[in-house]
Amino acid sequence: MNAPFEHLAAPFGHDHGPMLTGPFAPVLQEEVLTDLPVMGKIPTDLNGVYLRNGPNPRFKPKGLYHPFDGDGMIHAAQFKNGQLTYRNKWVRTEGWLENEKQGKETHWGIHSTLKGRDDRPMADSANTDIIGHNGKAVATWYLAGKAHLIDPITLETTEAADYGAHGDGQGVSAHPKVDETTGEMMFFDYFDHAPFMAYGVVDKSGKVVHHVPIELPGNRLPHDMGMSENYSILHDLPVYHDEAALAAGRHKIRFNASMKARFGVIPRYGKSNEIKWFEFSPCFMYHVINCWEEGDEVVMTACRFMPVTDENGTIDEQATAKMIAHLGMNARLWRYRMNMKTGEGSEECLNPDLNCEFPSCNTSFAGRRSQYAYLVDHNPKTLHWMGIRKFNTDTGESMGSWTDGPKHCWYSEPWFAPADNPQSEDHGYVITFMWNDKSKEQELQVFDAQDISAGPLARVKIPHAIPVGFHACWMKPNQIENWNDVL
Numbered sequence: 001m002n003a004p005f006e007h008l009a010a011p012f013g014h015d016h017g018p019m020l021t022g023p024f025a026p027v028l029q030e031e032v033l034t035d036l037p038v039m040g041k042i043p044t045d046l047n048g049v050y051l052r053n054g055p056n057p058r059f060k061p062k063g064l065y066h067p068f069d070g071d072g073m074i075h076a077a078q079f080k081n082g083q084l085t086y087r088n089k090w091v092r093t094e095g096w097l098e099n100e101k102q103g104k105e106t107h108w109g110i111h112s113t114l115k116g117r118d119d120r121p122m123a124d125s126a127n128t129d130i131i132g133h134n135g136k137a138v139a140t141w142y143l144a145g146k147a148h149l150i151d152p153i154t155l156e157t158t159e160a161a162d163y164g165a166h167g168d169g170q171g172v173s174a175h176p177k178v179d180e181t182t183g184e185m186m187f188f189d190y191f192d193h194a195p196f197m198a199y200g201v202v203d204k205s206g207k208v209v210h211h212v213p214i215e216l217p218g219n220r221l222p223h224d225m226g227m228s229e230n231y232s233i234l235h236d237l238p239v240y241h242d243e244a245a246l247a248a249g250r251h252k253i254r255f256n257a258s259m260k261a262r263f264g265v266i267p268r269y270g271k272s273n274e275i276k277w278f279e280f281s282p283c284f285m286y287h288v289i290n291c292w293e294e295g296d297e298v299v300m301t302a303c304r305f306m307p308v309t310d311e312n313g314t315i316d317e318q319a320t321a322k323m324i325a326h327l328g329m330n331a332r333l334w335r336y337r338m339n340m341k342t343g344e345g346s347e348e349c350l351n352p353d354l355n356c357e358f359p360s361c362n363t364s365f366a367g368r369r370s371q372y373a374y375l376v377d378h379n380p381k382t383l384h385w386m387g388i389r390k391f392n393t394d395t396g397e398s399m400g401s402w403t404d405g406p407k408h409c410w411y412s413e414p415w416f417a418p419a420d421n422p423q424s425e426d427h428g429y430v431i432t433f434m435w436n437d438k439s440k441e442q443e444l445q446v447f448d449a450q451d452i453s454a455g456p457l458a459r460v461k462i463p464h465a466i467p468v469g470f471h472a473c474w475m476k477p478n479q480i481e482n483w484n485d486v487l
Contacts, residue, residue: 012057016065017111023410023435023468024383026056026070033086039459042446043429044082045420048476049152050431050444051076051137052412053130054469058090059105062112067327067383067470068142069109071096072127074155075466077431077444079417080486084460086444089155091139091148095123114249115143116192129174129471133185134206135481137473142223144171144189149206152475153482163200163208164189170198174471175287177227179367180479186232186268192219192246199234201268212272214264219246221253223284226263226291226300227367233291233300233338234275236262239284239324253325257282257307257315263345265298265338278338278345282315283307284324286331289359289393292369296341301350301373301393303357304334323380329357330380333396350396355380356389358413362425363474372426374414374449377401383468385411388432390452400453408438413472416449426450429457431474433466442466 010021011028020026055070072091077084090096098106107123115122124145131138136149136158146160164171164187176187183204190197197214219240226233238259245252260279267274284305291300308319308330323330333350356375373393376385387403388411403409411432418428430447444460477483 012060016061016063019067020057020061020065023437023465024067025465026058026467027073027088027464028058030089031087033462034083036084036086037461038084039461040457042079042082042084042458042460043419046079046417046429046446047081047420048417048474049076049078049480050415050417050472050474051130051152052433052469052472053127053139054467055125055127056090056467057105058096059099059103062105062108064109064111066110068125068127069123070125070127071099072125072139072141072148074130074137074139074150075433075469076152076155077460078153078486084444086460086462087155088466091126091150092157093124093126093148094160095125110251114246114251117249120249124171127470129176131176131178131185131473132475132479133176133178133202134183134204135479137475138176138185140172140174140176142174144173144191147172147176147187151482152480153486161206163187163202164198173222175224177225177232177366178363179227179229180364181367184268186225186227188214188222188225188234190220190222192241196220197222197234199232199266210269212270214266214272214275223286224288224302226288226302228291228293228298229367230293231265231267231291231298233288233298234264234266235285236264236277237284238282239321253321255284255307255315255317255321255324257317261285263300263336263338265340276338276340276343278343280336280345280347284320286329287357287359289373290361290366290370292367294369296339298338298340299369300336300338302334302336303331303359303375304349306330306332327383328381329378330355331357331378333391333393335393350393351391351398354389354398356391358385358471360413360415360472362416362418362428364418365425370425372399372449374416374430376411376413377403377406385413387411388414388430388447388452390430390449400451402447402452402455404434404436405438408436410435410437410468412466412469415472415474417474418476435465435468440465
């Protein structure tokens, strides 16, 4: 095992870009840790598992590295009866297993190739999102691949589920949505040929029960989707592959300010021709907070990417595309309304001042009206999440925030974890990993969701850094098939 934090200094050398050093440096071992030092007290009514996915390459990359290339690794904090167990484990994708067999990196990354090339194959890294469904954790990838099913306790990869292998579909993109009331999981797929998108539903037993093509005007690079009680909301945004680069087998993004952003609302089990499209101001969107229905309207709250503008307020298409490609995020809390009866849509900025991203909410309310969301304060130039913040998504009001230092501290996506027998939507806790790059200390932090600004109720000290990652989730005991076996 390496000495603590030794890996932070460019484990694969300095020729692969900046996203493999310092807070981004991968950990090089898997482990299970118990009896960790705790400042404060872990609440006894906090039971379940916090899981966070992210890129963690095992071998030296081929060429310049992009975070979407790195092997997926799950970092998990299991809470039971006031005790905590930490685990981390790579997702055993086909690419990871091939690398294990050959003892080196066998695939190329986004900077060097394009998905589908045989001469420079790209691996499905399953490193982007993680969500609970049918007793398992489901790991997915930004560029759409197989959904990898993972035991949320042991973190063993149990299956690569080919949900997308129907008709025109190829895979499952980040981010599928789970309706905890019905147990169904909705997902989308996108690809570089007509019809360019597909949509599907997986039932509570893990079986694909609905899958339809979604016709788009051309290739697109959507990232998220929405879900309400009766509908799914699909995204057709003015961000797409450059056609010349695509033909040459390269990945290059274009942003077209003359195109509207479109959201398509389709009944959960709707046919392709039942989708209704609504047009809004041109933008990109990484992440949706929640969706629900109010009368004839479908409401979507989200983090709207703010296009780069010049001094005259005109959108700079090239700068906007570059910012998206390099994972820069300058986003604002936004609300969209889509009237299914009149076909009219409206949009409004809920908070013009705070750059907020990587949202979560109480997933018991997913698809139903919710009032609170938990997000990160974001540096727009890099994946530096400087602190966490609670919002009232009715008003856009910030209801409290916390950071141990915006310059040196790096937070993971915070997730709401309900208390046992919750009495309100925000009765529970917020969980996040935090790395302090100045003191070289790694913590898991637990907050009272009703008072984020009071600071952590518990700080669990972890003896190694956890690299900056992407998405997280919280799985409750009743969502975990082997919870009763946990000691």
